[in-house]
Amino acid sequence: MSVCTLTNSGSTALYESTVLLRRNVRRYQLLNGAERHCLWNHGVQNLFLRGQPYILKQKGMRVEAGWFFKGSGSDKRLDASIEHSESANEDILIFFFQLDLATRVQYALNLEQYDIAQQLRSRLDEVEEEVIRQQNSKKGSTSKVDAQDQGIRLLRLRAELQNAIDTENYAVAAELRDEISKIEAESLAASAKALAYENVQYAFRLGQKVRHKIFGYRGVICGMDPVCCESKAWMETANVANLSSGSNQPFYQVLVDVHEDPELLVAYVPQENLVAPEKPDLGRFDHPYASFLFYGVDSAGNFIPIKQLREKYNQPRFEVPSDPEDEDDREGA
Known part of the structure; x- marks a missing residue:
């Protein structure tokens, strides 16, 4: 992913971080949820960005791995940090490991290591199912099973409501009516989001x-949502x-x-x-x-963007408009 520049008192050396990254990739794939989150934030990010000290044994000196440049001011960085998104960062990392697993599956097949390929394929299927679940959650849509369960639950609640009305148990009827209204409102909101x-x-x-526009930093778009999909606390x-x-x-x-x-790394910006x-x-x-x-x-x-990223967000391939002057020059030549 990167080669970190190591500097110390004017002496420069290069430390290739690919090996360490691969170790973290393997560890990452074996962990779940908060453990993966912790590994990334306290491991790989430290290697790339935060300047944790490492020993370069060959040169016998203590150096620090990190970017040799700084931001344009701590106040500006503090203000911009309100749009920092851990969930967006994790979304990108899951996408990376999905790509990595797919590559490993193909590599094992090329070497005719079919048992290993099958194991990797099973793990990839699990990751892809989780990605689909997260995407559906963002879109406000649910699986067919969940939709059926919700429909059956509404039918049951309405039957109980009618029974409560028939028996003049109005307190229970009021509670059931509120619960039905809540489920219907959630369903309507999910439909609007979808x-x-x-x-x-x-x-x-x-x-x-x-x-x-406000903080002035340069960035590159790598993902998009039609509405804000962050938590209420983040908003x-x-x-x-x-x-x-x-x-x-x-x-x-x-x-x-x-x-x-x-330090901002990934922002979630309106x-x-x-x-x-x-x-x-x-x-x-x-x-x-x-x-x-x-x-x-x-x-x-x-x-x-790579093909897989365009497919993730269902975005077409963009072609840079041709320059008419360049075309005239080519025709003249």
């Missing part, structure tokens, strides 16, 4: 470079209620340029707080996730 996913129009696309911290469009607008997972803010550069942004952009989410950059300086 409809939003189908009809949403995004102002920005995957891989596009953007700038934050309160991020002051979502004070936005002109509130939570009912597209929100984007944004990789933040580590040159400008090495559409109204982002703006596309007026001119092509051909400047350098660094982020440890860019290498596995994108193929590279196009002639306009935007990143080209």
